[in-house]
Amino acid sequence: MDTELLGRIKQLIERHTGCSFFNYKPDTFQRRLLRRMFCLGIKDMADYETYLAKNPKEYTALLHSLTIKVSEFFRDPEIFNYLEQAVLPAIFKAHAQKNDYNIRIWSTACAYGEEVYSTAILILEYLQRMEDAERSRWHITILGTDIDPLAVEKAVDGVYSIKSVKDILPLHPNAFERIKGMPNHLQIAPEVRGMAQFVCFDIATAKRLSPPAGIFAEYDLIYCRNVLIYYDCQQKLDTLYRLYTCLCPYGYLVLGKAEGIPDELSACFIQVKPGIKIYRKENVHG
Numbered sequence: 492m493d494t495e496l497l498g499r500i501k502q503l504i505e506r507h508t509g510c511s512f513f514n515y516k517p518d519t520f521q522r523r524l525l526r527r528m529f530c531l532g533i534k535d536m537a538d539y540e541t542y543l544a545k546n547p548k549e550y551t552a553l554l555h556s557l558t559i560k561v562s563e564f565f566r567d568p569e570i571f572n573y574l575e576q577a578v579l580p581a582i583f584k585a586h587a588q589k590n591d592y593n594i595r596i597w598s599t600a601c602a603y604g605e606e607v608y609s610t611a612i613l614i615l616e617y618l619q620r621m622e623d624a625e626r627s628r629w630h631i632t633i634l635g636t637d638i639d640p641l642a643v644e645k646a647v648d649g650v651y652s653i654k655s656v657k658d659i660l661p662l663h664p665n666a667f668e669r670i671k672g673m674p675n676h677l678q679i680a681p682e683v684r685g686m687a688q689f690v691c692f693d694i695a696t697a698k699r700l701s702p703p704a705g706i707f708a709e710y711d712l713i714y715c716r717n718v719l720i721y722y723d724c725q726q727k728l729d730t731l732y733r734l735y736t737c738l739c740p741y742g743y744l745v746l747g748k749a750e751g752i753p754d755e756l757s758a759c760f761i762q763v764k765p766g767i768k769i770y771r772k773e774n775v776h777g
């Protein structure tokens with residue numbers, strides 16, 4: 492494979508979208524690029540380079556093709572059980588003690604929004620168990636970011652097939668509502684959607700510490716699940732360190748089932764419970 496040509500394509504992507512694939516796993520990059528070329532009927536990568544340079548709209552389609560969007564509501568239920576039972580109550584308590592009623596959560600690679608809305612559903616149910624006066628004090632922001640603009644668009648819509656949510660529907664019946672003219676789909680209820688914001692953002696670039704909507708960082712909870720598996724070790728390390736700096740002093744980081752904190756950052760995080768990939772920030776730098 493022509494590595495120079497691949498490098499030029501990555502440069503084009505970075506120049507036009509601001510997203511970097513230089514530390515993306517080379518096999519994944521190449522495989523997904525070839526898939527996109529196949530869809531267009533282009534066999535030669537040099538021809539694709541020319542096509543890309545002449546068709547600015549192709550960047551959106553390419554970003555969509557390069558990334559893998561597998562996700563589901565309440566993925567890894569043990570994580571969400573622990574969040575509901577222990578982490579969310581701890582976050583609410585810590586804020587109430589400071590008379591600060593703003594909670595900030597960030598799902599860094601949110602795919603079609605499943606992780607964001609799962610969290611919003613749990614928080615809404617938590618708030619609904621409070622007295623009215625107490626509930627009205629709280630302001631919750633759940634930010635979902637993803638590198639893929641098409642995924643972000645879909646996340647904003649919050650429309651899912653009934654098939655994909657059938658297992659969780661009986662547990663959270665008020666979280667979804669019917670859509671006129673779309674009998675096989677449901678939309679996230681407005682109250683739940685109202686807690687979520689979505690924006691395109693590449694967590695692999697070092698250019699910004701936290702996403703545009705999160706001016707002051709200080710996140711209580713950050714999800715970074717099943718995304719760094721597609722990047723090399725240095726990228727993992729750099730990104731996790733940046734996320735560490737975006738967390739508030741007692742903030743929590745959630746990783747995917749097969750992921751962990753690299754040894755280099757072991758002093759920065761403490762796992763809250765063996766077997767559960769939730770980590771609490773350790774304030775090694777004060």
Ligand SMILES: C[S@@+](CC[C@H](N)C(=O)[O-])C[C@H]1O[C@@H](n2cnc3c(N)ncnc32)[C@H](O)[C@@H]1O
Pocket residue numbers: 558559560561562563566599600601602603606636637638639642692693694695696715716717718747
């Ligand atoms: C396998 S999905 C994981 C979704 C969700 N976090 C979960 O665990 O179910 C990976 C997501 O990461 C996104 N992604 C890949 N590279 C990214 C980057 N550099 N910045 C932000 N999102 C990225 C992809 O577009 C995709 O939506």
